[in-house]
Amino acid sequence: MKRIYMDYAATTPMHPEVLEAMKPYFADRFGNPSSIHFYGREAKKAIDSARDLIAGSINAKSEEIIFTSGGTEADNFALEGVAYANEKKCDHIISIPIEHHAVTNCLEYLKRRGFKITYVPVDKTGMVDPEDIRKAITDRTILVSVMHANNEIGTIEPIAEIGKICKEKNVYFHTDAVQTFGHYKIDVNELNVDLLSASAHKLYGPKGVGMLYVRKGVKIVPYLYGGEQERGMRASTENVPGIVGFAKAVEIAGHGFDNGSQTDKRIRQLRDKLIQGILSKIDDSILNGHPTQRLDNNVNVSIKYIEGESILLNLDLEGIAASTGSACSSGSLEPSHVLLAIGLDHESAHSSLRLTLGNGTAEEEVDRVLEVLPKIVKKLREMSPLIK
Numbered sequence: 001m002k003r004i005y006m007d008y009a010a011t012t013p014m015h016p017e018v019l020e021a022m023k024p025y026f027a028d029r030f031g032n033p034s035s036i037h038f039y040g041r042e043a044k045k046a047i048d049s050a051r052d053l054i055a056g057s058i059n060a061k062s063e064e065i066i067f068t069s070g071g072t073e074a075d076n077f078a079l080e081g082v083a084y085a086n087e088k089k090c091d092h093i094i095s096i097p098i099e100h101h102a103v104t105n106c107l108e109y110l111k112r113r114g115f116k117i118t119y120v121p122v123d124k125t126g127m128v129d130p131e132d133i134r135k136a137i138t139d140r141t142i143l144v145s146v147m148h149a150n151n152e153i154g155t156i157e158p159i160a161e162i163g164k165i166c167k168e169k170n171v172y173f174h175t176d177a178v179q180t181f182g183h184y185k186i187d188v189n190e191l192n193v194d195l196l197s198a199s200a201h202k203l204y205g206p207k208g209v210g211m212l213y214v215r216k217g218v219k220i221v222p223y224l225y226g227g228e229q230e231r232g233m234r235a236s237t238e239n240v241p242g243i244v245g246f247a248k249a250v251e252i253a254g255h256g257f258d259n260g261s262q263t264d265k266r267i268r269q270l271r272d273k274l275i276q277g278i279l280s281k282i283d284d285s286i287l288n289g290h291p292t293q294r295l296d297n298n299v300n301v302s303i304k305y306i307e308g309e310s311i312l313l314n315l316d317l318e319g320i321a322a323s324t325g326s327a328c329s330s331g332s333l334e335p336s337h338v339l340l341a342i343g344l345d346h347e348s349a350h351s352s353l354r355l356t357l358g359n360g361t362a363e364e365e366v367d368r369v370l371e372v373l374p375k376i377v378k379k380l381r382e383m384s385p386l387i388k
């Protein structure tokens with residue numbers, strides 16, 4: 001059976017050139033970047049160039065990039081690092097309820113440590129109104145954290161406007177750009193962000209490596225204590241192959257920006273074909289997320305009267321890999337916090353299906369999903385106790 005992968009928001013396959021770039025750093029160039037001999041210097045040079053390239057891609061300075069073990073660590077680092085560095089002065093953090101658990105669970109931890117957390121509601125498309133963020137800011141506010149784009153429903157938040165408000169109000173602004181970094185051109189100065197999280201495995205790079213951009217001057221405490229790696233902000237011997245692979249993935253993504261991101265235009269057209277196909281072929285199906293301000297590769301629908309999990313299992317039997325929400329929460333019986341926050345009732349939230357496309361998605365694959373999915377839905381609805 002030919003398998004179809006439509007879960008690129010969960011992770012992406014590594015680009016072959018990324019793998020080639022990483023290989024030497026597992027074997028011949030194995031040095032510890034902190035060693036002063038040739039082997040160490042060779043490894044250090046590799047991470048320095050990776051840092052330069054990644055910083056340049058977002059108009060940041062090299063010393064503003066801290067490599068991490070992924071997006072989750074970057075998010076935790078940003079929130080805890082800024083909260084603890086400024087706790088004597090302020091204790092209030094603002095965010096939105098549809099953040100990834102890497103943010104919400106960390107905020108809940110900070111709440112238990114005495115910080116005050118405000119979640120500014122989003123509308124039914126998942127979009128937050130920047131003016132509501134303005135209204136939530138008090139003289140106790142340290143930080144605002146709003147994701148660039150949502151991983152489940154694909155809604156792209158008005159980051160530049162929020163950044164402008166935070167700058168005016170003299171409040172730090174963090175964005176989780178895990179779903180956009182390497183897919184959209186990002187300039188940290190145009191967006192007015194002080195901290196930004198990214199993860200390599202969402203842009204055809206390796207898993208287990210990411211970065212946190214921290215604007216010069218931001219008061220933040222280290223995340224890991226130990227050696228002097230990452231200027232003392234994140235101790236531990238660097239993941240040299242991972243960092244090299246991350247930079248290669250960013251370089252390859254940048255070629256897409258140079259040619260006007262043709263790939264994403266192709267993906268956007270396939271996404272629209274899939275959305276229109278599903279909505280027209282399946283009665284009582286609705287699109288979740290914003291109709292236009294959404295990630296080029298994201299389709300998220302609720303298909304009434306049946307469970308998302310049942311659809312997933314049936315798609316899997318047909319060789320089609322999809323998701324019901326974020327990969328991290330699959331296996332849990334709780335409906336997605338994102339879908340509940342945009343106002344879906346429990347039943348609609350349970351009947352959601354996320355299909356995310358990528359560089360490897362072919363039009364025939366979209367056609368196959370549009371052929372198979374309505375049949376699965378018909379079969380499941382015939383068995384559904386929710387239909388009278």
Ligand code: PLP
Binds near residue numbers: 010149199208
């Ligand atoms: N933030 C968002 C928006 C994500 O989509 C993810 C991964 O799904 C993460 C954070 C966590 O990234 P990582 O898997 O690199 O820890």
